[in-house]
Amino acid sequence: MTMEQAVELKNQGNSALKNNNFDKAIGLYTQAIELDPTQAVFYSNRAQAYIKTEAFGLAVEDGTKSIEADPNYTKGYYRRAVANAAILKYKEAIKDLKVVLVKAPGDKVAKQYHNEFVKILKQKKFEDAIRGEDTPSAMSQVDFNNPIVGKNPFKQNQLDITVTGTDGKTNEQHIEVNGITKDFIDEMIDIFKRGEKLPKKYAYALIIACNNLLKQEPSMVNISLPNMKKNGKNEVVLEGVDTLTVCGDTHGQFYDLLNIFETYGWVNDRHAYLFNGDFVDRGSWSTEVAFLLYALKLRYPHRLFLNRGNHETNDMNKVYGFEGECKAKYSETLYLMFSESFGSLPLATLIGNDYLVMHGGLFSDDNITLDDIRKINRFKATQPPKEGIEMELLWTDPQPMPGRTPNRRGIGIQFGPDVTEKFCVSNDLSGIIRSHEVRMEGYEKEHNDKLITVFSAPNYCDSQGNKGAIINFTVKNNGEFNLDCEQFEAVPHPDIKPMAYTTNFGL
Structure with a gap:
């Protein structure tokens, strides 16, 4: 029996x-x-x-x-x-x-x-x-003096691209791009909805210009809404901003990303966004997601912020679709340029000197501090190391039991509520926000509510049936702030399956 x-x-x-x-x-x-x-x-x-x-x-x-x-x-x-x-x-x-x-x-x-x-x-x-130190940057290979080759789908809005100089070591180009207006972004979205692509000249320019901007940011960005109580090191106060929205993984789900903006408000002078990594791979509109986020970053450099995720890396892009998508829709050069720009993404963001936001989670060493994150030299290589705090920021996961154990993913560790508590106390934080894992309700508060996982790709891979979620920060009159988790459902999209540009490997 x-x-x-x-x-x-x-x-x-x-x-x-x-x-x-x-x-x-x-x-x-x-x-x-x-x-x-x-x-x-x-x-x-x-x-x-x-x-x-x-x-x-x-x-x-x-x-x-x-x-x-x-x-x-x-x-x-x-x-x-x-x-x-x-x-x-x-x-x-x-x-x-x-x-x-x-x-x-x-x-x-x-x-x-x-x-x-x-x-x-x-x-x-x-x-x-x-690959070596003398390997030329893919961003140095683009000739912006040539006119657009082929069809230009933009009817009303054009970009003015000027090369302003080159990096003396890598020969990477520095460019000035004018014309990224709201109307340009709206027309770009319509072009994507029609299944059309950006002219390569525009695509290359958006990546190079955004990379130049990202390189100026520290490895841990420190932002605050006006009147938040705590003051801290190198804090950027987002003057005039009423709401800061934190989003988790979007994974190439372009139509769900549009739904986030249409539901909770677009990036503007009064509404800032932080996207916490894993913009690409899995979903089959990863280039569209990346271009929209890069264009918004250029349009609103102090209203849109981007953390790196474990999928903004070459090894993951080979398996989970982004490399194949870039090559199918544009070129290998475009993929290499995106790869270089991912190496410029910050690794964490500190909000109001009170909440640390990273893609993965905490560390195998209790002695790690916020200053250790600030000191990371993320430019030593475009690909993160396989061990150490940089890897752990991208890969680790929480567990309900105390202590640390090997990660169920097979990479990095899992950390318990005692690890979260100790880190928050020693660094004077109220909590941790991270992403990196599907949550059926879109978010989950864990570790005595000191850790929140937020995931913003609803019905992940068209199969999980999960909700998506975002976190809104707003400031009260007394300087404290509200932290509100809001959920949303998946929206319809064209009939293209996840990971359409790669072999699925049964994943």
């Missing part, structure tokens, strides 16, 4: 997985495993549910348990390969796919993924070999 009950729980888990109810599926598979821990399929199926929730480290563990339960069960190797590839461990993924192809030589999907991972690994080795 126990085996029959376990199989029934597995079947229910399969149904939940098919209906994208991943957490329910994980719970049902776990119950099945508790009744009968000898069945390879139970671990393999739970691994697939973990993959769908981006718990890749746990998926690797379940793939291993599936293989241990039955070394001839090929799906265990397959699941572990997909999970390892998701956290950029291509060598391990290739080893497992070779086993699959020995046991099932006719498996076309395994062969496709094997060949793709080998290709990615070779390309990465080649890029690492040719």
